[in-house]
Amino acid sequence: MLRRLFAVLCLWVLPLGASGPKWSLDRWFDSPRSPRIANYHIQATLDWQAKRLDGRETLSWRNTGAVPTRELPLHLYMNAFKGPQSRFMQEGGLRSSRRRSGQPQDWGYCHLKEVSLNGHALQGHFGEDETVWWVRLSEPVAPGETIRLQIAWETQFPRVTARTGWSGHFLMGAQWFPKAGVFQGDRWACAPYHAHTEFFGDFGTYDVELSLPNGLLLAHTGTQVNFQSAEDVTKDPDRPLNVIWKLHAEDVHDFAWAVMPARSWSYQKYEYRGVQIFYFFQGPNVDNLPRQHEAVKAALRHGTEWALPYPYPVLTVVDVPPEAHGADGMEYPTLVTASSVAFDPFRFRFAPELVTVHEVGHQWFQGILASNEVDEPWLDEGLTSWFTHRVMERTYQTLWGTRRFQIGTEFGEWIGYGGERSWDPITTPGPRMRNGWSYTTAAYSKPTLVLLQLEALLGRPVVEQAIRDYARTQAFGHPTAADFKRSLERASGRDLSTFWRDFVEGTGSLDYAIAEVETTEVMQGGWMMRNGQREFVPPQQVAPGRRGRIVLERRGEIQVPITLWVRLEDRSEHRLSWDGQSRWTAFTFDHPVVAAVLDPDGNHPMLKDRLHASYTQRPVRRGFHYWGQLVWGGVLSVLQGVGLG
């Protein structure tokens, strides 16, 4: 077993040295890229059978706030899965059958054994629930001061639940260690683990030593610093059958890993633009690997172009086994979990590309631009969804548009935004949103469309310039929506207050409709005076014969000037402008209206319903694309149902 492990380990490390990187495995940057506020030395031993981790960590934390603090909160995320009483569970973070599970291995926890400072044990208390522990410090920590907390803990992984845990032979180690909150100004940001939110952490360095049983193959954030040769295997002195993996990462704000027996999965390594990219996958999914690799390259290219060059030397892509669905499609610094498809002979399905591009996009919009995902989830999910949309459009749309079904890349966004009412402004903190649907709409779908609306308003290069400005000025910090707005205003030179009020902070919709199209005959006749005599003339049509009339309605709350294009029966075409302020308006024409379209130039991507914003005399037929997609959707559902999805 050990010999096989040596072979695996040598494969794992040797290529790193071969290409002569400018960085070293245990030191990536000559000078820190981030403020390095929370730095972790972690040593943990995995009990593979029990899926339990016994850990100790030294947390070196610096007060970068404006005032002294007497407390330091620690996230104990795994306690969200301790039982149905956690906030996460009560908010519906798990389907009800799992919430009633009587199997102990379905549940997890993070038990804090001891927190000490300078050899003295510290007391504390839980916060709103057991996912946050507030450590009471013996003395206030002044701004600029650094403390080193010694923390001992035990983590029990649940069956895969919300991004983390085990399933079959796979274990995803995410949110697995006690982690400091973020102290900003005079207050801590350390929210309990909610059902509809993600995370927020300070940048720092991570030196992690994981003691794992022989024969397990580890995928992880950062670089591996030992196992440089067959002699360099670090055996665990306390556990003769274990080896210790020494790992390092710099200027990141989280650390994740995934493990499987080496016989169950393997990896391949590529290099692209100086980044070592590792793919971990199971044999049957090998077909997905080239597709994921193309997607990673596209995301790295466009991330560099639209934000800033990917700063880290490594990137790991974990293709999560199907039984661990729930851990896939997630982002961590320098590590993402991807999706794959098992049956796709004609490449009709695009999960391998879409999910990979999205998660790699998060390396910027969350990884490097570490906004608060609890308070402003749209800043990471929304900008990443916009990024995904743009990369997919640039890289794959031509391919899909010509050879496959015509699927608009914003299709997914429309399902969310067009189908649902906007209950919450996109600036709403995650836990205060109405429900999961509202969270998806406000954090993912609507922000993408808001950015497309901005592109139409300001021009695409201006929006790209603004995002580049946002990325370069806020990298390795905790930007807010105000920072993003400032970058947009700087790049465009415009005051965006009205736009912000309507689209970002409001819940109103942009909804204009062609409400009525009618034709009236121009008639003359009846009792008329002719040569001084009253005479009855039968009513008859006179020039121009028939008139067209069109009534427009503003059905949403947002008021914008909008263009109407019409074609009349005499084949003439007209463009008219309406300021869009009143609830309705009407236009008349000298000939009947044959066709009409509101916003013909696509200046308002957020127009709620383009069907009722257009008119034609002939009914629209449902053609091949409509029926084809319906049938294909049905086939996919069946495949998914029988486990081939």
Ligand SMILES: [Zn+2]
């Ligand atoms: Zn995302």
